[in-house]
Structures are given as structure tokens and as C-alpha cells.
Amino acid sequence: MKVLLINGSPNEKGCTFTALSEVATTLNKNGIETEIFWIGKKAMQGCIACFKCQQLGHCVFNDSVRELTGRLDEFDGLVVGSPVYYAGPAGSLCAFLDRLFFSGGEKLQGKPAACVVSCRRAGATAAFDRLNKYFTIMNMPVVSSQYWNQVHGFTPEDVRKDLEGMQTMRTLGENMAYMLKCFEAGKKAGVPEPVHEEIVFTNFIR
DSSP, X not given: OEEEEEEOSSSTTSHHHHHHHHHHHHHHHTTOEEEEEEOOSSOOOOOOOOOHHHHHSSOSSOSHHHHHHTTGGGOSEEEEEXXXXXXXXXXXXXXXXXXXXXXXXXXXXXXXXXXXXXXXXXXHHHHHHHHHXXXXXXXXXXXXXXXXXXXXOSSHHHHHHOHHHHHHHHHHHHHHHHHHHHHHHHHHTTOOOOOOOOOOXXXXXX
């Protein structure tokens, strides 16, 4: 089993990475492989609603979103990490996730997911809420922890001093590992996966 951890910070080894690494270390201790995927510093194209991905099977833009979409079958779980900017996730990460979930969301359905956020002081819960919405629209079981998944600090050294925050990351890793193992045991025992109805699309005028 393998979990993908997306680092949505422009700083590759910053506070968000520190939080994700704590989750990854705990997963590794439980026999779960991990990979931290950094989205980088380059400008990230947002979704333009061209719907070409529905025809092509991948996003029309040839960048890291397309690269990762092609690899989603490798992973059994997902953790998304972001710094907090103005009480929300980083804009580049939201652009990345909008396109990843729209073009490759079918490959993510049914996989356990969680997010972690890093902030200096406030705005963490609003960013946390925003990121969780990607999972709950895609039939992804959300893995919880002992508190909302947030760490505080201005530097990685500060984050490591946030003892409750780091413990929350470790608890998240434990819970993710447990859920993955339960899913695997269920498959071996012949427990069928959920069967979903065909999606009905409506709006507020019909």
C-alpha cells in the first residue's frame, strides 16, 4: 500500500513539508509506503472549463497535473498539505487540485484522504474546511485525527515545537494506516465496494 502526500507550499522543505513528513514517518512505521509530491514554484494554470479532459482522459495542459493524474493508480490514499494564505489554501494548490480532481477524480474515488494545514497564527480551520471539500465531493472517506489537522509556526523549527500539532500529524498517520489496512482486509474477506447510483445533475432552475 502507498500514500501520496501533496506538498502545496511554494517552499519545498518548509512548514508544510515538516507536517507532511511527520504523517509520512508514521505511515512508514506502519508498513505503508509514502511519496511526497511537491507542486513546485512555477505559475499554476487554473481550470478553464474546456472539458477536453473528458475526451482525452487527461488535462489539456501538459504540466505536473497531467503527470500526477497518470500515476494516481499507484496510490491507495491521499494527504494534501498547504500553508494558510488569507485564511485559505495556497492559490497555486487550489488551481492544481481543481484540475487534478476534475480530470482524474475517478481514479481517486473510494481512497482514504486527509489534509493538513500550516499557519503562523490563525485561519487554519477555514483552509482545512476548503481542502476537505475536494474529498467529500469524490466519494473519498475522510481520515480524522485527535484535532483539526493543523500545525503552527513561522519556520520548520517552530513547527517541531508545536507538540500538539505534531502529535495530531502522527495520530492522523496512525488512523490512515488503520483505515487502509481495514479496507485491504475487507477486500480479502470479500466485502463488496459500495455500488453508487448514476449521478443526477440538477441546478436551481430545473
